[in-house]
Amino acid sequence: MSATTSSLAELATRVSGRVVTAADADWDAVRSGYNLAADLEPAAIVLAVDTDDVVAAVAHARDHGLHVAGQATGHNAAAHAGVSDTLVVDVRELRSIAIDVDTGRARVGAGVRWRDVVPQLSDLGLAALHGSSPDVGIAGYSLGGGMGWLARKHGLQANSVVAFDVVTADARLHRVDAHHQPDLFWALRGGNGNFGVVTAIEFTVYPVKELYAGGLFFPLERAEEVLTTWTSIAPDLPEELMTWTTVYQFPDVPEVPEPLRGGAFTVFHAAFLGSEEEGAALVAPVRELGAALDTFAMVAPVALADMAMDPPDPLPYRSTTALLDDLPADGIGRVLEVVGEGAGSPLPLVQIRHLGGALSRTEPGAGARATMPGQFCLFALGVVPDYESAVEVASYLQRLDVAVEPWRIGQYPNFVEHPADASTFFDAATWERLRSAKAQHDPAGLFRGNHRIEPATGDRVARAAEAV
Template identity: 55%
Template sequence: MAIATHLIDAFAGAVLAPGDGGWDAARQAFNTDIDQRPAAIAMPTDALDVADALRFAARHGLRVAPQRTGHNAGPLGDLRDVLLLKTDALGGVEIDVGARRVRVGAATRWEQVTPRLSELGLAALHGSSPDVGIVGYSLGGGIGWLARKHGMQTNAVTAIELITADGRFVRADREHEPDLFWALRGGGGNFGVVTALEFEVFPVRELYAGALFFEVEQTADVLHAWTELLPHLPEEITSWANVLHFPPLPELPAAIRGRSFAIVMAAFLGSEADGRELLRPLRRLRPLIDTFAMQAPAGLGDLAMDPREPLPFRSAHALIDALPAAAIDDVARISGPGSSLALVQLRHMGGALSRRDPDAGARATLPGEICVFGLGVVPEASAEPAVLSDLAALSAAVAPRRVGDYPNFVEQPVEVSGFFDPGTWERLRRVKALYDPQDLFKANHHIPA
């Protein structure tokens, strides 16, 4: 309480301490099982407020953890000596159509940008969830429906505005603070509090996208057919194979409510005729529901059907270089009827995700051909053992072909150096030591000074 009282005197925005009204709502992460208990919560109204909060934290021996939506909060760990800096008020969206550039404040979510871009015949490299914050997603990498063609969102970023540990406002781009600009693109929130960023978007007026729903009992057949397709698919198509067990919620459409399906989703930067031909082997398996159509890019926002509201969950993931037939059968068994997992998802990688661009940031590429992700909801403690068992089985099934991690999907504290090659890791540490020598910032995946 004393920390919050002193901060109120040095800070224009709202400050919350344990026990204050609104405390529990403000400290909640997207995963509601994560019990964030910081020393205090500060809610800056602008960049000057951010600088004041950082100076206060440094004087009082606190570290600072910037946060917007609370996705991927699990790796933060203990926050007892941390000032949680909620950037909810740092909004704003500016679209330069001619330059195909977008500038957003730190509070901005994808759902506030992608529909507007779509109306202009443009598309961003967003992911599967419209309610994810753009800044956190971008600093960690960002893989979505156009990734095989255009790569990660972090390397579409053209400028980043932030407040550094010494309270300075910095605009980092290829000409200004180039080492910092490199580190921020993939190095996460280790180097300052980002107040805004700019990124490139791409001309897309329409694309062929949708989902094929199959009986869940067909999961093995669907996964075998999908996997056999992958080596023959052009970079213009990004596809994900899923097993989804929908809850019996009244807001869901009757056709899927409380039911389970094997689902292949895809987005193709091409014509309907070419898209239909690419997916023809899957349609031979006779889907129950086929939603594919030519559509504006805004339709990609809800294609994955991710939950919008916070929920308690456990998850696991791996990047793998192949999915052999035996592993497919194991994945089908683990994820199929009777599974405790709400979602098992296989994302096709490769393409631009595997090509190193000399202008890229610290997260230049991602290894592997498939990203495996599993998630189980744990509404009460009694559900956790079954979920953890199925997640462990999923991880074991693909472990022989594991080649790495995608940090935005790692939901627990880990040794972060393993995310990078030795040269990139050493360079990241040098940039950290230059811009945050006292290790003021506590990022979800921590890079030490």
Template identity: 45%
Template structure:
């Protein structure tokens, strides 16, 4: 009879002695704080958490996890914790202590360490009249957002944030510290831009900033009984919008929380948000049709770049959320009817946000130097959010999101976008077959033991 050798375990005191940053296991003082993700509906319980103080700590943690037979997951903030699933048997690396942002206004390049948030980059770049391709939320992590793609208010003009990246510093699963850019580690550089956390732990990212001379942007709100006419008018606006206009339409049922400003608090709205890279006369001409619908609140006008940081009104700090999404190839009037019949006024929908983002423009154009997620091949993205008050509410949210996806299935593509996913995404659903093939070969070479655990499941 052969006796199985004892399973290796992670020796936390050894790891603690080797690392400058914090190492916390269950029962340790900082374990609960460090394991708690931004998405408070996820109760993740990793085998241990390391908060690295630098690349050397990351390297030591990776090697220790491998020796102990653990997987490694990385989080900046935990905004996408719902994509990771069970973390038992996993060493979690929280990069929150790796803060720091540098702006080079002459080269128009920003460098963000792995713990940086968009609220650290946007004002620093805006001071020089420059803008990153940030998303809608100030406290989303720059690295997690960018590695997954990244669509923000400048997306139709400038494309996915991952394709503005010029260099990435990381520690690969073998513990080596590397720098990937257009001249070095070129396959890795390609794979990381869209491939998210599959290829190692990123410690810093560098990316191009865009000059913004004029910005006409903001939001309009109407009572949600006007949803049908507002959605239809927005749809008409998107039908022949210039690339400089990125917009979204949302059905909002805002909770009565004190952080929701008056007069929006506790009421249901139909809302359009937009950013136009152009002057006021051209911008106001574009929104004339929407204005004719006499919004209750109209805060669209010339705006400084920093204004985009909190335009979406996303909650800051830990918040429970169940999300879902679909990518739509087309949005005919019947699709809006279908959406409203499932999630519009009078349907009893528990979803606090049902959002349609207009894609296309630069998001659909492949450039020579793009990464693994070269384009987002869809005309619109549907993104839904529910805030679960308990298990019953969570079930109702999931059911309604699924019903909405089913109602929009005739207009949807099979493709998935990791950043908007409500759970793990099969890699083959996010990339073209040729790109997935290239990614899986790189994955096998870079991480043969499957050490890295992220939101993508290998196809």
């Protein structure tokens, strides 16, 4: 059977939430995600209010020839290759939160964003492995990896996950962990939404009462000396220290603090799991350059949520990203030819994160996204409210890609916001194992994550199974 208006009307009688289609007045608002440039038109959207709604939606899609895509906050929606034949199951209302201080674990519904739980954790002297934006949903962030401020010490968030509640292709709710369907548990931690719709996630949190963190703000024209100094000390920095350097061009709007409003800066950010004395010594080579603004202090973990100053509201944008095995002086020069002083760059954010430490090690029991290869991760974006700006931004993003090409060794899928060949995100053995898991748990390809994994067939399944 195919999806029809009558079949969707029948589904609407089986769920407690809503089934939203293009005929509804709020269709555009409901289907809109964080990136307003992603104009996706699914067959329909189910606004689930509980797990029973998710089960019903998955069963309906399976029985009516539709694919399924899970969604909570709409981040990275532009990575979908197409959703016209897809029922989007929106879990934004699954917002339960439970924190167990004794076990050091948090359990949240799939609609919970980091901003909903990080303050509670911080008040309890705990920290999670969240990233730069508190507005990002925990489930989607974790399914793709999750690289945040404590990643060099504790690794990717995906590998701090201890259990998922997930509705699979049999239209049943399963608890999946290291002891229950361990192959599916492995695949979910890095396989994005290709194996089911996650309704809840349980993960380890870490005892952190305070840490040394902040930023050193320099005028844009000092970008070369800041980047050169930072990259020279990066190889010797301890795992307890995570550092990012970002070229910002702040808009002239009231939401931006007065010292930064309308200005262009090179900002060195760091978060250190240790004392103020130790932290100050580690960042001293950059501080000695003489920043215009210094915000470093001992802070509670909640301060990390907004430290990167990511825009809180949805906006239309285009982006690029790359994992780099090095960023030598020549690389810095090439980057600044595109985004430095006098380059005329329209890109408000060009960020480079230091990798290594726990990000470079595969720990026992890790998921499919076990490590982040390389020494640095680049991410850049430009706002595209109209056609002319989109053309200009695309040109600068392409030039930035060319600038770092000699050192490019891959991409981090959570930052790849366009349809891509997902096999390029993994080594060959991991990719074959993911396809084997897909063949076992979703052989018909019901679920389509924002980076699609197709099921293996024939002898490929056997070879991948033997490799486990």
